[in-house]
Amino acid sequence: MYHVKPMSIEDLEFAVQITDTMDWGMIKEDFEFMMHLEPEGCFTLFSNSERIGIATTISFGKIGWFGNFIVNEAHRGKGAGSLLVKHSIKYLTARNVETIGLYAYMDKIPFYERLGFRYDSDFMVLSGKGLSSPIKTGFREVKEKEIKTIIEFDHSCFGASRKKILKPILLKKNNLCYASFEDGQLTGYAAVKVYKGMADLGPLICKYGRSDMAIAILKTVLNRLKGFEISLCAPKKESELLDFLTKSGFHERFRVARMFYGSSLIRDCIYVAESLERG
Ligand SMILES: CC(C)(COP(=O)(O)OP(=O)(O)OC[C@H]1O[C@@H](n2cnc3c(N)ncnc32)[C@H](O)[C@@H]1OP(=O)(O)O)[C@@H](O)C(=O)NCCC(=O)NCCS
Numbered sequence: 001m002y003h004v005k006p007m008s009i010e011d012l013e014f015a016v017q018i019t020d021t022m023d024w025g026m027i028k029e030d031f032e033f034m035m036h037l038e039p040e041g042c043f044t045l046f047s048n049s050e051r052i053g054i055a056t057t058i059s060f061g062k063i064g065w066f067g068n069f070i071v072n073e074a075h076r077g078k079g080a081g082s083l084l085v086k087h088s089i090k091y092l093t094a095r096n097v098e099t100i101g102l103y104a105y106m107d108k109i110p111f112y113e114r115l116g117f118r119y120d121s122d123f124m125v126l127s128g129k130g131l132s133s134p135i136k137t138g139f140r141e142v143k144e145k146e147i148k149t150i151i152e153f154d155h156s157c158f159g160a161s162r163k164k165i166l167k168p169i170l171l172k173k174n175n176l177c178y179a180s181f182e183d184g185q186l187t188g189y190a191a192v193k194v195y196k197g198m199a200d201l202g203p204l205i206c207k208y209g210r211s212d213m214a215i216a217i218l219k220t221v222l223n224r225l226k227g228f229e230i231s232l233c234a235p236k237k238e239s240e241l242l243d244f245l246t247k248s249g250f251h252e253r254f255r256v257a258r259m260f261y262g263s264s265l266i267r268d269c270i271y272v273a274e275s276l277e278r279g
Contacts, residue, residue, distance in 0.1 A: 007043055015031045041056070082115060151167065157206075165274065169191050204218060234273070
């Protein structure tokens, strides 16, 4: 009765409409972008000929991510969602992905555990505004010719190349990217996706144990975003970074659990996630 097809342009209106029921703020272009990044890995779930759900995946070599997962309320609790998760796992493993990550609502942890995912750690989704206290820091905006260095640094921290997502983010006009260099070596960077009046901050990646550096980069980018509504997702264990954000007027919107299927390849270098649907 239920079956899964690769998402097509005709499904985009449905994708926006169903995700609006959860106020995820997704627009057609977001799904077009996901389909561009992973043409065969974005899915629409059907009950006979009726569209009833969606999910997206992305593969970065050995690491993949699962997100934008939702089933029409009338069809929940009948196994349709599980079918879509299993289909996505099959798709990613066929592409040689060894580790699949996702961010789960806390009440969905047992659901994903039943499907073979294991809890890793808590993340917090926060909102706040840009700062307006110009500070002098040693960080500077990344130049186009340095994008390759950022992608290589990110690869060494994340455990797989995220070139296919980082390149479009870093090249897009109005987006921001700041980096720190010590003795000529890149030690951390933050990217910001900038929209009309709004900004999604992330990824913010620094070497393990360098939360001081992560906070300093964060300060720099927040001071470039005066007047913007900013959203970001940070690990709960980064207490100093979260303290700084709280003191800067940020508030917690909700929590999610990072979960993994397969071995955990990702290192402790993520101070702010890229996004909920791509890691
Ligand atoms: C999460 C979501 C996609 C799951 O979809 P679903 O179609 O309800 O998923 P399933 O039917 O496969 O599983 C849901 C539950 O029903 C149970 N179930 C599955 N088939 C069943 C059946 N035939 N009879 C009775 N129960 C069944 C499952 O065991 C599962 O229980 P659990 O949550 O205690 O593990 C859906 O709840 C949803 O859209 N939620 C809103 C968006 C959301 O939260 N997305 C996830 C973001 S992390």
